[in-house]
Amino acid sequence: MNVARVILALVFCTFFTASYFTNKYVLSILMFTFPTIFQGWQTSTGALLLLVTWKLGLVEINGLSRSAAFSQLPGSFLFIGNIYAGSKALSLLPIPFFFVLQNVSEVFAFLIVTVTHREKPPWMKLLSVCMLLGSAASVMVYNPRFGPSGYTWASIHLFCVGAYKVFQKNTKTSLLSDLEEQFINYVTSSLLLASLAYSTGDLSGALDFPLLTSYSFHTGCLGSAIFSFCLMLATVKLKGSLSPEHCGVWFFLAKILASGLSLLLSTFNTVLSPVTQCCIILNYAGEALFAYSDRFK
Numbered sequence: 001m002n003v004a005r006v007i008l009a010l011v012f013c014t015f016f017t018a019s020y021f022t023n024k025y026v027l028s029i030l031m032f033t034f035p036t037i038f039q040g041w042q043t044s045t046g047a048l049l050l051l052v053t054w055k056l057g058l059v060e061i062n063g064l065s066r067s068a069a070f071s072q073l074p075g076s077f078l079f080i081g082n083i084y085a086g087s088k089a090l091s092l093l094p095i096p097f098f099f100v101l102q103n104v105s106e107v108f109a110f111l112i113v114t115v116t117h118r119e120k121p122p123w124m125k126l127l128s129v130c131m132l133l134g135s136a137a138s139v140m141v142y143n144p145r146f147g148p149s150g151y152t153w154a155s156i157h158l159f160c161v162g163a164y165k166v167f168q169k170n171t172k173t174s175l176l177s178d179l180e181e182q183f184i185n186y187v188t189s190s191l192l193l194a195s196l197a198y199s200t201g202d203l204s205g206a207l208d209f210p211l212l213t214s215y216s217f218h219t220g221c222l223g224s225a226i227f228s229f230c231l232m233l234a235t236v237k238l239k240g241s242l243s244p245e246h247c248g249v250w251f252f253l254a255k256i257l258a259s260g261l262s263l264l265l266s267t268f269n270t271v272l273s274p275v276t277q278c279c280i281i282l283n284y285a286g287e288a289l290f291a292y293s294d295r296f297k
Contacts, residue, residue: 005241009250012234016254017261019227020095026220027091029267030211034202035087038221040193043083045225046232047186050179059233061180068175069184075167076188081160083189085153092150094270095262097139099255100283101154104136106290108162113169124293131286138279178236248291256284 026032054061090098107129114121140151176184197203211217239247259280262268272280 008234008238008241012231012238012250013254013257015227015231015234017258019224019231020090020258021262021265022220022224022227023087024090024095024262024268026217026224027087030217030220031091032206032209032211032217032221033091034197034206034209035084035091036193036197036200036202037206038224039083039087040190040197041221042225042228043186043189043193046229047183047190049226049229050183050186053233059179060177061183062177064180064184065175068180071171072176072181072184073188075164075171075181076185078160078164078167079185080189080192082157082164084193085156085160088153089150089157093146093154094268094272096259096270096272096280097143097146097150098154099259100136100139100280101151102158102161103132103255103283103287105158105161105165106287107132108158109165109169110290112162112166122293124289128286128290128293131282132290135279135283135286139276139283142273142275142279178239182232182236245291252284252287252291255287 026038027035032038050059050061053059086102089101093101110121110125110129113119140147197206206212209217238250242250263270263272
């Protein structure tokens with residue numbers, strides 16, 4: 001791997017960690033519990049920034065045909081479920097727990113592909129699946145104070161993440177690039193979340209939020225939108241520059257970095273028991289084995 005790719009990967013890890021930290025800060029520390037408003041702000045800002053960067057010639061977006069846009073709509077609805085449920089889960093769970101449960105989305109996608117394609121998985125892949133499921137279940141059993149709401153939203157989140165991966169794999173078309181798919185996701189999410197914010201009363205509730213005019217709230221929301229957009233661009237660039245195997249390695253390292261730093265920061269006040277620490281380590285070991293099990297067929 002050359003120096004430019006290493007720098008790109010490090011930039012990706014930086015934005016990955018910063019994005020989750022700012023989201024966690026707004027959702028948990030500031031307790032802004034209005035995901036329709038929060039995610040609507042992020043997706044509308046993302047759509048606007050994507051348009052600006054396109055007009056400046058920094059990214060390439062071709063003309064979107066109506067048929068191509070409609071073909072992406074199922075994925076856009078899964079994307080909305082992903083970010084909405086993910087916000088609810090992240091607001092209730094520590095960052096390491098969130099990643100442990102999110103990793104189960106790989107199992108969900110793997111099981112769907114295995115059943116539909118009638119493939120016989122290697123035994124190491126099955127072992128990694130057991131490690132991921134067992135560690136995630138153990139985290140929930142040994143930390144019941146975060147359930148049922150936190151674990152329920154995390155389950156919806158991992159379902160949407162896994163289903164979106166299957167959707168991308170089975171319906172990926174040359175008509176849309178990754179950035180064009182993301183632009184459709186942004187626009188669809190902005191429109192739907194705006195209507196939901198009004199119909200559910202989140203808009204009036206957000207206007208009464210005690211910290212609405214505070215500097216920390218404005219800084220956190222602005223940072224979350226910018227870091228999320230930069231993370232999206234870095235992710236697209238990383239996938240275009242590295243093989244899926246190398247991308248998986250950097251995603252894995254980014255999660256470890258974010259989890260480890262979240263335990264060191266007093267802001268999040270995360271304390272883990274020895275049993276929970278072992279479960280998290282087992283989960284990451286299962287993720288690593290899952291990523292590399294194909295080479296042992």
